[in-house]
Amino acid sequence: MNEFGEGILLSCDPEGTITKLHHNNISPLLDDAEGKLFPEIFMREKIGGALEFLMEIRNHRASFSRELFFPMKICKEPVYFNGVLNEGEIIILGSRYRMDLVKLLSDFMLMNNEQINTIRSLIKSEKDLKAGRKKTEDLYIDDMMKLNNELVSMHREMAKKNKELEEYNKLKNQFLGIAAHDLRNPLGQIYNILEIVEDDAGSLSQEMRNFIAMAKSRSQYMMSMLNELLDVSAIESGEINISPRPADIVSIVNAVINFNNHLAVKKGISINYDPPAEPLSATVDSSKIEQVITNFLTNAIKYSFGGSNIYITTIRSGNEFILSVKDEGQGIDEKELALLFRPFQKTSTKSTANEKSTGLGLFIVKKIIEAHKGRVWAESKPGAGSIFYFSVPLSRG
Amino acid sequence: MEDLNKRTAQRIRQLKNTLPAKVLERHFLQIPSLRNKYSERQKELYVEDVGYHISYLSESIAIESHALFAEYVGWLKTFFSTLPVPESDLILSFEILRDALDENLDAEMKPISADYLNRGIEHFKNTHPLINTYITDDNPHKEIAEKYLNLLIDGDRRGAAKLIMDAHQNKISVRELYLNVFSVTQKETGRLWQMNKISVAQEHYITAATQLIMSQLYPYLFNAVHRGRSIIVSCAPGELHEIGARMVADMFEMEGWDSYYYGANTPKESLLKAISEKKPDVLALSATMIFNISSIEHLITEVRNEPAFDRVKILVGGYPFSVSDDLWRKIGADGFAGNPVDAIALAESLIEKAEAL
Numbered sequence: 167m168n169e170f171g172e173g174i175l176l177s178c179d180p181e182g183t184i185t186k187l188h189h190n191n192i193s194p195l196l197d198d199a200e201g202k203l204f205p206e207i208f209m210r211e212k213i214g215g216a217l218e219f220l221m222e223i224r225n226h227r228a229s230f231s232r233e234l235f236f237p238m239k240i241c242k243e244p245v246y247f248n249g250v251l252n253e254g255e256i257i258i259l260g261s262r263y264r265m266d267l268v269k270l271l272s273d274f275m276l277m278n279n280e281q282i283n284t285i286r287s288l289i290k291s292e293k294d295l296k297a298g299r300k301k302t303e304d305l306y307i308d309d310m311m312k313l314n315n316e317l318v319s320m321h322r323e324m325a326k327k328n329k330e331l332e333e334y335n336k337l338k339n340q341f342l343g344i345a346a347h348d349l350r351n352p353l354g355q356i357y358n359i360l361e362i363v364e365d366d367a368g369s370l371s372q373e374m375r376n377f378i379a380m381a382k383s384r385s386q387y388m389m390s391m392l393n394e395l396l397d398v399s400a401i402e403s404g405e406i407n408i409s410p411r412p413a414d415i416v417s418i419v420n421a422v423i424n425f426n427n428h429l430a431v432k433k434g435i436s437i438n439y440d441p442p443a444e445p446l447s448a449t450v451d452s453s454k455i456e457q458v459i460t461n462f463l464t465n466a467i468k469y470s471f472g473g474s475n476i477y478i479t480t481i482r483s484g485n486e487f488i489l490s491v492k493d494e495g496q497g498i499d500e501k502e503l504a505l506l507f508r509p510f511q512k513t514s515t516k517s518t519a520n521e522k523s524t525g526l527g528l529f530i531v532k533k534i535i536e537a538h539k540g541r542v543w544a545e546s547k548p549g550a551g552s553i554f555y556f557s558v559p560l561s562r563g
Numbered sequence: 564m565e566d567l568n569k570r571t572a573q574r575i576r577q578l579k580n581t582l583p584a585k586v587l588e589r590h591f592l593q594i595p596s597l598r599n600k601y602s603e604r605q606k607e608l609y610v611e612d613v614g615y616h617i618s619y620l621s622e623s624i625a626i627e628s629h630a631l632f633a634e635y636v637g638w639l640k641t642f643f644s645t646l647p648v649p650e651s652d653l654i655l656s657f658e659i660l661r662d663a664l665d666e667n668l669d670a671e672m673k674p675i676s677a678d679y680l681n682r683g684i685e686h687f688k689n690t691h692p693l694i695n696t697y698i699t700d701d702n703p704h705k706e707i708a709e710k711y712l713n714l715l716i717d718g719d720r721r722g723a724a725k726l727i728m729d730a731h732q733n734k735i736s737v738r739e740l741y742l743n744v745f746s747v748t749q750k751e752t753g754r755l756w757q758m759n760k761i762s763v764a765q766e767h768y769i770t771a772a773t774q775l776i777m778s779q780l781y782p783y784l785f786n787a788v789h790r791g792r793s794i795i796v797s798c799a800p801g802e803l804h805e806i807g808a809r810m811v812a813d814m815f816e817m818e819g820w821d822s823y824y825y826g827a828n829t830p831k832e833s834l835l836k837a838i839s840e841k842k843p844d845v846l847a848l849s850a851t852m853i854f855n856i857s858s859i860e861h862l863i864t865e866v867r868n869e870p871a872f873d874r875v876k877i878l879v880g881g882y883p884f885s886v887s888d889d890l891w892r893k894i895g896a897d898g899f900a901g902n903p904v905d906a907i908a909l910a911e912s913l914i915e916k917a918e919a920l
Contacts, residue, residue, distance in 0.1 A: 263599070308803060311767050312828060315805045318774040319826045322809070325781035326816075 173261040174245070178204050180254060182220045192262070193240040204258070209235045223249045223256055234260070336403060343399035346392045353392065357385040387522045394526040398509065401533040408451035408537045410562050415446045415455075415480055415487060422459045423478070429464065433519060434472040437463070439479075446480055448487055448560045454534045455558070459489065461527045462554045466493040468517040469552070485560055486540070492553040498546040506544055507532040531556070571672040572625035575617060575664065582663055583613035589659045590652075597652075609656070616660060622853045624679055626894070628887035631853065632679050633686040637693070638757065644692035645759040657684050693757070697750040704735065704743040712748040712769070716761060720772040727776050737780050738817055741810055742904070745773055749806060770806055777806075777813070790819040794845040794910065797834055798827035799855030799862075808849035811880060814903035815847075815910070831862060838872055845910045848896075849881040856883055860894040867895060876913045878906060 174196060175189040182204045190196045199207050205216035212235040222229035228250045235244055241262075249258040360382045367375050400406055423437050430437050459478075466476045474494040481488050496515050498506070505511040509529040517523065528542075535542045540558035587609050591598040601609070623632035643653060661680040665673050698708045707730055714723040727740060749770065756766045796812035798805050805826055812824040823841055825834055838846060846866065848859050859879060866872050879896040891899035897913055900906035 307764060307767055311771065311803050314771040314774060315803075315826050316828060318778050318809070319805075319824060321778040322781060322812075322824055325778070326785055328782075329785040 172263070173259065175257075175259050176204075178220075178256040178258060180224065180251075180256065182256070185255075192236070192245065192260070195240045196236075204256075207236065207240075209237050219247060219249065220256070223251050223258075227251045339399040339403040342395055343403070346395040346399065350389065350392045350396070353385055353389055357382065357389065360385065391524045391526075394524050394530060397530045398526055401530065406533055406537050408454055408534070410449045410451050410538070412447055412449050413452045413455070415448055415450075415489070416441045418452055418456050419459060419478060419480060419489070422456055422463055426460065426463050426467065429467050430476065433467065433470070435467055435470050435474055435476060437476045437478065439477075442480060442482065444482070446482060446487055448558060449562050450538055450558060451534075455538075458531045458534050458556060459491075461531050462489075462491040462556075465527065465554070466491050466495065466552075468519075468521045468523070469493065469495040469515055471495065471518050482560070483557070486557045487560060488555055488557045490553050490555045492551065494551045497548040497550050497552055498544070499548055500546075503544055503546060507542065567671060568624050568627050568675060571668065571675045572621040574668055574672060575621040575624065575676065578664070578667055579614055579617045579621075582617065582660070582667070583610040586610075586613045586656060586659050586663055589663065590656055593655065593659070613656060613660060616657065618854055620660075620676070620679055620683075622856060624675060626856060626887065626890055628890060629679065629682055631883060631887045631890070632683050633690075634886040635853070636683045636687045637690045640687055640690050641692040641694075641754075642757050642759070650687075654684055654687060657687070693754065697747045697754060699747075702743050702747060704730070704739060707735075708744045708748050708751075711744055712751055715748075715769045715772055716755075716765065718768065720775070723772060724776045724779060728779065731780065731783070737783050738814065740780070741777075741814060745777060745806075746810060746902070749773065770804075774806055774809065777809070784813055784816055787817055787819045789821050791821075792819075792845075792910075792914065793821040793823070793841060793843045794847060795823045795825065795834075795837060795841060795843040796847045796849070797825040797829060799848065799850040799852075799858045800827055800831065801858070802827040802849070802851060802855055804851035807851065807881065808847070811847055811849070811903045811906055815907060818907050820907075820910075831865070834862070835865065835869070838866065838875065839869075843875060844914050845876045845878060847878045847880065847906065847910075849879070850883060851881050853883045856890070856894065863895045874917070876910065876917070878910060878913075880906060 172191055173189070174187075174192050176184050176199065177186040177188065178184050184199050184202055184204055184207075187197065187199050190199070196207060204220060205213045208216045215232065215234050219229050219232040219234065222232075228248075230248050232247045232249075233244045234247050243262060245260045245262055247258060247260045249256055360378055364375070364378050364382065367378060370378075419439060419441070423439055427437060463476070463478070470476060470493045476494075477492045479488075479490050479492075495518070498513050498515050502513040502515075506513065507528045510525040511529075512523060512525045532542050535556045535558065538558045539562075540556055542554075542556040544552060544554045546552035587606060590609075619632060619635040623629070623635070639653065640650075643650070657680055661677055661684075664676045664680070668676055698705055698712070702708060707726065711723050711726055714720075714726065727744070730740060730744075731737065752761070752766055752769045755761045756763065761769075794812070794815045796808050796815070798808045809824055812822040816822040823837065823843070825837060829837075848862065850856055850859050863877055866875060866877065876898075877896045878898050878900060879891045879894070880900055884890050884899045885901045898909050900909045
């Protein structure tokens with residue numbers, strides 16, 4: 167027999183009891199192995215290896231090239247074992263020489279043993295499986311690399327596009343600013359001319375006088391729209407500069423009321439303001455805060471019915487003050503409340519005397535208040551009026 | 564001569580599938596004891612390795628570069644220096660390959676193949692394994708580079724990202740991080756893999772993590788004021804090693820160029836379309852694997868054949884070009900640069916020269 171033929175072939179039940187010794191030319195001392203537990207036939211100190219080998223077969227259906235040691239009197243050299251689990255039977259093949267299992271098998275094949283055919287096909291399929299698994303793993307790694315490459319490329323493109331968009335936005339704001347600025351001057355002149363004509367309109371028919379009034383009102387609207395566009399372009403380009411100084415909030419509110427009272431009176435609306443007993447001072451940009459309160463108040467007038475009331479409150483709350491403007495107008499649908507502070511958003515609520523709105527006012531308000539590190543919000547129910555609030559820290563810190 | 568080289572290379576390539584197993588068999592015949600010593604896996608690896616020898620040999624012959632094959636052989640020497648494979652086994656396998664090719668090639672091709680292999684064998688005998696680290700003492704950010712690589716070897720991507728972001732917060736520029744940390748740690752990773760210190764999976768992990776960490780710096784990258792020059796950077800199709808090319812694109816961006824990066828998976832048609840749309844001043848192409856040189860050559864030919872792309876300067880970069888001095892010229896490029904800094908200088912000078920004409 168050649169060197170590859172020296173080995174042992176046996177079957178075990180799943181518990182590891184040797185049920186059949188098919189072949190053994192390692193040592194005659196192994197001839198009575200049937201009925202013993204497989205680990206029992208090995209050197210006592212090395213029994214752990216045999217147990218692990220059995221466990222691996224049970225758990226993974228196969229184990230290959232496991233080095234095990236018989237007692238010295240059986241065999242002085244290590245023996246290499248391969249085993250497979252097939253239809254509830256463990257088939258184990260041990261060879262004196264490492265790994266050349268295929269050659270050993272062909273030797274056994276001469277004996278035309280049916281277990282050999284089984285073990286051969288199982289080992290082959292297990293090997294193919296392992297080789298396949300290795301190839302698949304390599305493919306996975308390559309694919310993951312490709313995916314990661316693409317991901318990073320997309321990330322790069324996005325960052326670049328983002329930058330471009332920022333540039334375009336800046337350009338847009340510059341354009342908006344230039345356009346609004348250049349339109350405002352001639353529009354101011356038109357308005358002034360209309361005022362002169364109106365002063366001297368005695369000789370004109372009533373219809374012509376109406377036309378002039380209409381042109382004046384339209385110019386005024388356009389002027390306010392251009393002013394707001396200029397505000398927006400400044401805000402969007404990050405150029406909203408506030409110059410905070412300590413200011414008396416009550417005085418600011420009173421000034422705004424005085425300035426806009428004629429609009430309210432015209433519609434028969436009364437503005438009520440009950441200032442707090444204690445002085446209320448805060449570090450703010452007075453002109454900007456005045457702009458915000460004006461916006462709240464003129465909106466309230468715009469959307470209120472004749473004969474109704476508007477209430478303004480200013481209260482101190484911890485380290486901030488809260489201003490609110492409450493009206494008894496039509497109120498705003500809940501769904502539309504969230505859109506209020508976005509640019510060019512108009513709600514379905516209509517002004518009560520056909521006053522115009524650009525849809526930019528509250529957006530500007532929000533930006534001014536944010537620049538003061540404050541918050542702005544609104545509460546409203548259709549038919550129950552609205553309350554607009556803003557809060558601003560008392561001091562800059 | 565060139566034509567004969569190309570034909571020889573082509574013939575050798577055709578033998579890639581059949582010859583390696585024969586080389587192994589002959590090796591066993593010469594040293595019978597190896598037959599039992601080698602496990603099945605070792606036999607598979609042997610056959611795979613001879614396949615690589617053939618690929619590198621044929622590509623080196625095709626582009627007439629002994630230097631390229633010598634570089635490969637030197638690389639092998641380092642690679643095997645940490646494995647329990649005697650050098651004599653490797654030398655013998657080259658000799659058997661040489662003789663086997665001799666039997667399979669036409670008479671006029673034989674001397675070419677034998678010459679490349681003989682010189683390769685000589686180089687193998689005389690060269691020394693590469694043991695020096697790329698993270699050198701003169702690196703101003705040596706400490707960060709070492710820490711960064713160790714974190715990634717330990718699989719701590721987040722820790723590595725934090726290290727880089729903190730360094731950037733501490734006023735280390737993106738450019739410095741690219742040159743002194745990312746670039747050197749990538750090279751060091753390749754060396755560690757070659758020395759068998761880290762696995763392929765670890766190498767891929769480190770590269771992938773570095774790419775993601777680089778992308779976290781993108782918001783700072785695209786801040787440079789553009790100077791009206793643009794570049795398209797791409798890799799050879801199928802190339803997995805994209806990071807070098809990406810770094811080149813990023814460095815150009817930092818220098819005020821408008822850069823566009825197209826990865827290895829970009830179809831050739833899309834790349835050509837991008838060239839016609841973006842009208843770049845420079846097209847930079849990269850290859851890491853030697854077998855990808857021919858696809859770069861084809862791409863260059865296509866760009867050159869399009870009159871509308873006349874103005875485009877073509878730069879190449881990557882491992883094979885840095886080994887073989889005039890390879891860039893042979894495949895029709897306008898120049899080669901071994902690192903991003905040189906690439907920017909070269910691109911600027913090529914454009915200035917063209918503008919002066």
